[in-house]
Amino acid sequence: MTQLQSLLASVSVLSLLSVADAWSPTNSYAPAKVECNGKTGLTREGGKISDAETSWLAKRDPVTSAALKSFLDRVTSNFADNSIVEQIFSQGAPKAGYAACGGGYRGMLLDAGTAAAMDERTPGANEYGLGGLLQGITYITGVSGGAFYTSTVAYNNWTSVQDIISQMNDGDHSIWDLSNSPLNPGGSDTDYTNQVFADVQTAVQAKHDAGFKVSLGDAYGLICGYYMYPSLPQGGATYQWSDIQEVDAFKNGEMPMLMEVTAIVPPGEKTAGLDATTIELNPFEFGSWEPSINAFSDMKYLGTELSNGNPVNDDECVLGFDNVNFITGASTDVINYIATQGNAVYTSMISQFQTKFLGNITTESVDTNIVSPNPFKGTSYYSASQGDSLVETENLRLVDGGYGGQVIPLTPLMRQERNLDVVIATDNSYDTPEIWPNGHSIISTYTRQFHDIGKTDAFPYVPDTETFAALGLTETPTFFGCDSSNLTDLAYIPPLVVYLPNRMYSYSSNISTYTFTYTKEERLAMIQNGFEIATRNNMTDDSEFASCIGCAVMRRKQEQLGLEWPSECEQCFERYCWNGTLASDLTSISSSTNGSSTTTTTQDDASYTTELTTLTSGENFSTIHFETSTTITCHECEEAQATATAEVCGECEEGQVTTTIECEECEEAETQATVTAECEECEEAQANSHHYTTTTSMTTTTEACEECEEAKATATSTSNSNNNSNGSSNGSSNGSSNGSSSGSSNVSSNGSSNGSSNKASSSVPTILQVTTALPTSSAFSIVLNENAGNNVGVTTGLTLLAIVGAFFGFM
């Protein structure tokens, strides 16, 4: 039966394209050089969407318009007066996008659940969900794990999540059969694994022999393909990204346009940060809106040697370079992350991969997806402030588009040229030590618009991570940019953003990015949880949630047309819009300082006291040395027998150090736990300490747990601060409830319960050096929040060690 299904699936995907439309010209992974027949202008100036996209929109717009009309009619049917829907459509339909966040397979599965909630093809989605909204969406974007979702559905004839679920199984190589990891795709079936690896090696060799640069990125993408297109020969090794132009569902505008994002490692550097240029990968083009390139090149001819957009040799136009797995691989390539850890074990692992998949091929960059020749060579559309390095370089080295922090692929949807009204965005980032989002990703996108590289972007205001925690913005969906009148200082008025953060409903969906195997039950549970995130638990948390999404869809048009705003929408916006309130505005958090200690009481009435026993100060208030002991009063322990967690050491949200304190003794003591410390994870901390760089201008790096090996007890951090001479006064010690307590008494002190003083509100920032000497005995664990600094979703080396283990297991 399952074989029959996979045979049928195979037939249907294979027949998507007529033979004449051809797939790879060589019928292999190797690109081919063909006559250009006088073709020129393969790379164009940015600043507008392509003519091909404009033509496609003419097909798609009527479809989305009808779908959104019917969605809005349905979700506003409970309004006292829903005539606004008619009024809006009389002036042209709203436009919507869906941004599928990264996060490895965690991201992919949760994104699929959210898509299922919006898809009228999901049974129950109309009754319990946002059914029909997906049909009204013009663009879907993916990055990293989110790109696994977007590519899978788009390149399988716009299949539905429901169809994938219906065929889902373990061990039969159906779509998303994650019962075995990409490091061992056959599991106990070693013949299968050997066959896959041999085919991948042959494919990479063939591309190399055809004269193209290859890397581990090619092998990585090809292996991933077996999980997305299992019915295609060799997981899609001959399937081109641009082939979607020929697929009926796309051609006729019956499905959204997919776009993925990858980042360019700047020439001479090892990896990409927040300011690295990003590339948009769309069905027609490979290009960048950003001022360092500002150009787009024809996707189908990627690999052709061009000078200012024209082929250098008229008989050498390249086809077949844009393999679907190579392109998706560029958006999801995590090898660079492993390779740049500076860890001997990982380095050795990479070199073994290299031997296995690249044989004796030498490569200029083993850990990125290399696009060479550079299609932007010789163009001059870039802005002088950015220099010409990306148009002069021979190779573009591409890595996971979430590097640098933007784990939600928002920027292609924010473009003014696309003129969207609303964007639905998931956030499955690995920001907190427990693998939940804390707002960092969306903050990165917000922040980047004020950098030179992001100056042509606009993104609505968002608050800091403390406010995300304090207001519970990662607990429920939140709308950003609700009022255009508030956005007038930005480059243009961006769409309203509906933010859907990962949280637990029916399943603990905080699974590591480096978990590569999921059983069928686990996959279904993740998808279900994603459905619940997008629907506020099947509309049980808020029976009007679908109406509220409808209001979000209508908002920009309503503002533009000056239409009366229904009272139901007014109420929705009070519930879901972030209105500018910051954690620091919350009066329920109090803090008092009496000179030797600071006591902070948080919203849920937990409190902690920081005592300063040594204080070195003087004329120069920039250095404070003190020792702390931190007392946490677990007010809710009696009820919940709970654990309180505090994050101290400051600046966690910016990629530095998080210290978790557990009130181990609550059960015995019932009300009070005195917490002492041990640097449990110091070895990892040391190994990775060079990673802690921050995004703010006034901060230096953090050296975490320097003395732990010797002392098992010391953490040193450097954090930025205002001039807060005591390190203990206002602003420094305000705690904030993270809003997630389920009987537990969570205290998130934002880097202050050890007395360090940062994020306070006064105006003159200085560098504040804080040294905390923690008592020697017990229950403190230092957890490194590396992820916030680079955001592929990895925290400590532990998870990577698991990969190493898996790797050596199969080698």
Ligand SMILES: *[C@@H]1O[C@H](CO)[C@@H](O)[C@H](O)[C@H]1NC(C)=O
């Ligand atoms: C693609 O999907 C559409 C819509 O479900 C269907 O009509 C068509 O037959 C499919 N094409 C192939 C080749 O399976």
Ligand SMILES: *[C@@H]1O[C@H](CO)[C@@H](O)[C@H](O)[C@H]1NC(C)=O
């Ligand atoms: C949500 O509704 C769907 C469809 O009825 C159902 O299958 C699912 O179990 C529900 N989930 C919860 C958590 O109620």
Ligand SMILES: *[C@@H]1O[C@H](CO)[C@@H](O)[C@H](O)[C@H]1NC(C)=O
């Ligand atoms: C690479 O290895 C192959 C056999 O695996 C061999 O035929 C070839 O000569 C080698 N090339 C180089 C440059 O060593």
Ligand SMILES: *[C@@H]1O[C@H](CO)[C@@H](O)[C@H](O)[C@H]1NC(C)=O
């Ligand atoms: C997932 O979250 C829960 C609750 O926050 C936590 O107890 C658990 O340790 C987390 N799991 C992982 C793998 O971090």
Ligand SMILES: *[C@@H]1O[C@H](CO)[C@@H](O)[C@H](O)[C@H]1NC(C)=O
């Ligand atoms: C803004 O939001 C905060 C927190 O959700 C709320 O307490 C406050 O009343 C709101 N203010 C306005 C003016 O709506």
Ligand SMILES: *[C@@H]1O[C@H](CO)[C@@H](O)[C@H](O)[C@H]1NC(C)=O
């Ligand atoms: C919009 O809101 C943000 C956040 O509250 C605020 O910083 C900004 O000044 C406001 N801008 C305008 C033009 O009202």
Ligand SMILES: *[C@@H]1O[C@H](CO)[C@@H](O)[C@H](O)[C@H]1NC(C)=O
């Ligand atoms: C300051 O407060 C702490 C904690 O409440 C208390 O133990 C200490 O005695 C106080 N010190 C002074 C000087 O009042």
Ligand SMILES: *[C@@H]1O[C@H](CO)[C@@H](O)[C@H](O)[C@H]1NC(C)=O
């Ligand atoms: C610093 O602490 C002293 C007591 O030790 C207090 O008198 C003074 O007001 C504090 N200064 C600031 C700026 O908080």
Ligand SMILES: *[C@@H]1O[C@H](CO)[C@@H](O)[C@H](O)[C@H]1NC(C)=O
């Ligand atoms: C003041 O502190 C800064 C920062 O630690 C340091 O660079 C500087 O040398 C100090 N100046 C004096 C006079 O101690």
Ligand SMILES: *[C@@H]1O[C@H](CO)[C@@H](O)[C@H](O)[C@H]1NC(C)=O
């Ligand atoms: C910091 O505050 C102290 C005391 O208020 C003041 O003397 C000093 O000039 C301030 N330093 C800076 C850099 O603002």
Ligand SMILES: *[C@@H]1O[C@H](CO)[C@@H](O)[C@H](O)[C@H]1NC(C)=O
């Ligand atoms: C601390 O806050 C209190 C109350 O908000 C204020 O009266 C006091 O001046 C503040 N002290 C400092 C040093 O900012």
Ligand SMILES: *[C@@H]1O[C@H](CO)[C@@H](O)[C@H](O)[C@H]1NC(C)=O
């Ligand atoms: C800290 O809390 C006090 C008392 O509520 C408040 O006056 C102060 O503004 C807060 N400071 C910050 C930086 O949040």
